[in-house]
Amino acid sequence: MSIFLVIGVVGLAILVFSLVMGDLLEGFFDALDAEWFSTAALGGFVGALGFGAGIADALGAPGLVVGGVGLASGLVAGWLALWLTRLLKSDDGSGAPSPDETLGHDATVLTAIPADGFGTVRVQLGGGTRQYNAKLDPSQTDGTAIEPGTPVHVTGVLSPTAVTVAPSWRELP
Numbered sequence: 001m002s003i004f005l006v007i008g009v010v011g012l013a014i015l016v017f018s019l020v021m022g023d024l025l026e027g028f029f030d031a032l033d034a035e036w037f038s039t040a041a042l043g044g045f046v047g048a049l050g051f052g053a054g055i056a057d058a059l060g061a062p063g064l065v066v067g068g069v070g071l072a073s074g075l076v077a078g079w080l081a082l083w084l085t086r087l088l089k090s091d092d093g094s095g096a097p098s099p100d101e102t103l104g105h106d107a108t109v110l111t112a113i114p115a116d117g118f119g120t121v122r123v124q125l126g127g128g129t130r131q132y133n134a135k136l137d138p139s140q141t142d143g144t145a146i147e148p149g150t151p152v153h154v155t156g157v158l159s160p161t162a163v164t165v166a167p168s169w170r171e172l173p
Contacts, residue, residue, distance in 0.1 A: 011047025
C-alpha cells in the first residue's frame with residue numbers, strides 16, 4: 001500500500017506545482033498535436049491512480065481489481081483536470097464590453113463636447129461603466145456644444161476609445 005501512497009503524493013505534487021507554476025510542459029507536445037495532454041491532467045491522473053489503488057488495496061481487493069480501480073480513478077481525475085484547465089484557458093476575456101457594444105446605448109456627458117472637438121462620456125454597459133472620448137455626430141446635431149450632465153445617445157464608434165454621440169430625445173412634459 002505504501003507504494004500507492006507515494007504515487008498519489010507524487011501526483012498531488014505535480015498537480016500543485018502545475019497549478020502554482022503553470023503548465024510545465026506547455027508546447028512540449030505540440031509536435032504530436034496532443035491537445036489531450038496537460039501537466040494538471042497528468043498530476044490528477046497519477047494522484048488519483050495512486051490514491052484509488054491504495055484505497056482498494058487497503059480494503060483487501062485482489063491485485064487486478066486494485067489496478068483497475070487505480071486506472072479508472074486516474075482516468076476520471078485526469079479527464080476532470082484536463083476539462084477544467086481547458087475551460088479556464090478558453091476564457092477569451094470577453095468580459096469587458098467592446099466599443100461596438102455601446103452602439104444604441106444611452107450615456108452621460110462628463111466633460112463638455114465642443115462642436116468641433118472631443119469630450120468624454122460615461123456609458124453604463126454590462127453591469128459596469130465605461131468612459132469614452134466622444135465627438136458630436138454631425139448628422140444628428142446642429143453643431144452646438146453639449147454640456148456636462150447631458151444625456152446623449154451613442155450613434156457610432158470612431159476607435160476603441162472614441163464614439164460619436166447625439167443628444168437624447170427629451171420626454172414631453
